[in-house]
Amino acid sequence: MYNLLEGLSIIEASSFVASPTAGLYCAQFGADVIRVDQIGGGPDFRRWPVTEANDSLYWENLNRGKKSVALDLSRPEGRELLQALIRxxxxxxxxxxxxxxLSHAxxxxGRADLVTARIMGWADGAPALDYTINNAVGYPMMTGPGPEPVNHVLPAWDLLSGAYAAFAMLAAIRRxxxxxxxxxxxxxxxxxxxxxVANMGGIAEVLHNSANRxxxxxxxxGLFGRDFVTRDGMRTMIVVVTPRQWANLLTALDLNEAVTAIEAARGxxxxxxxGLRFDHRDALYPLFEAAIGAQDHAALGEALDAGGIVHSAYRTMLDAAHDPRLVGDNPMFSPFDANPSGFAYPAAGAFGTIPQLERTPPQAAPRNGADSEQVLSQRLGLSSGEIARLIDSKIVGTAP
Structure with a gap:
């Protein structure tokens, strides 16, 4: 089982994507992650997508394998309990x-050796979301044909920040x-x-060129890669990254002679x-559009696979959910029916595989407050009478 972080306990006080992702990744590798929320759920507890009963499928997947403690964080005693749990x-x-x-200072x-991983919007403490940060760094002005900006729907910076925070926490623990x-x-x-952006050369690129891409x-x-439409109307993405793939693509499409003529004409x-394939795409693309447009997708796919050429038809997420290679036969997924929403569907476990260990199956997400009594008893040593008083006074919440 993936118990590499067994014995490590983490309090998670968070919402939305980045911070819960950091806790999720730690939980998937064996950490005991205790998520503390407001009684009734935090601001992300009903975030879409939701079921007909308004149960968040988003929440129950970002919080698998965690425990849940519910406190009234608007009241001093609830905040003090959270501080005590962290310490x-x-x-x-x-x-x-x-x-x-919850400032680190x-x-x-009360705990000098405390390790805190804090995910923020801007470094100066100003709030921000993935969707506004993405605009700030320029990607919507590079996406699509233009001239209007095009937002993408994947919260990439949230996900990267969550993964980086999990890594940073382990590095701080190591220190x-x-x-x-x-x-x-x-x-x-x-x-x-x-x-x-900088690590991928983007800052250096625009400064060097004094212009946007x-x-x-x-x-x-910078590569030969684009979407093309086959004779039977399938749109597929083809990308070439090696000389061998380029040679095999020309052979598969019977374009060696035509491409040689372009090379001779342009020297x-x-x-x-x-880079040259990219620079001369004005001459190459029409050849490939015609050759690909003359073939049905199934035959083209077989030829591309035989040549080791990277390609994929455009599909919907519903198509992907029914793809055996991605979901049905993928050992990362397991059928799961113990979800708080009551909806049964394949659930994802840890992304990384450890061949020497059995993969840990996906775990259920907790109900809000499901572990309040157990955690307060075990972590803070509170008596059953004291916990009952806290519940009766609505400082502590429990699962319905």
């Missing part, structure tokens, strides 16, 4: 504001093991986004130069 545990993942009752007063010192790691979405639609910048060779 008793020693690890916190959160996206609460840096200057709040405040919490560390604590070596030095005995706690620390707070701040992971702003803005820094993850602009840092990723042109809008390319579905073409891949270039496309065999080993991705």
């Amino acid at each position: 008793a545990t020693g690890q916190l993942i959160t996206n609460f504001p840096a200057e709040s009752f 405040t919490l560390a007063q 604590r093991e070596q030095t005995g010192e706690g620390s707070e790691v701040r992971v702003p979405l803005s820094d993850v986004a602009i840092g990723t 042109p809008r390319l639609g579905n073409a891949v910048y 270039v060779s496309f065999a080993r130069d991705d």
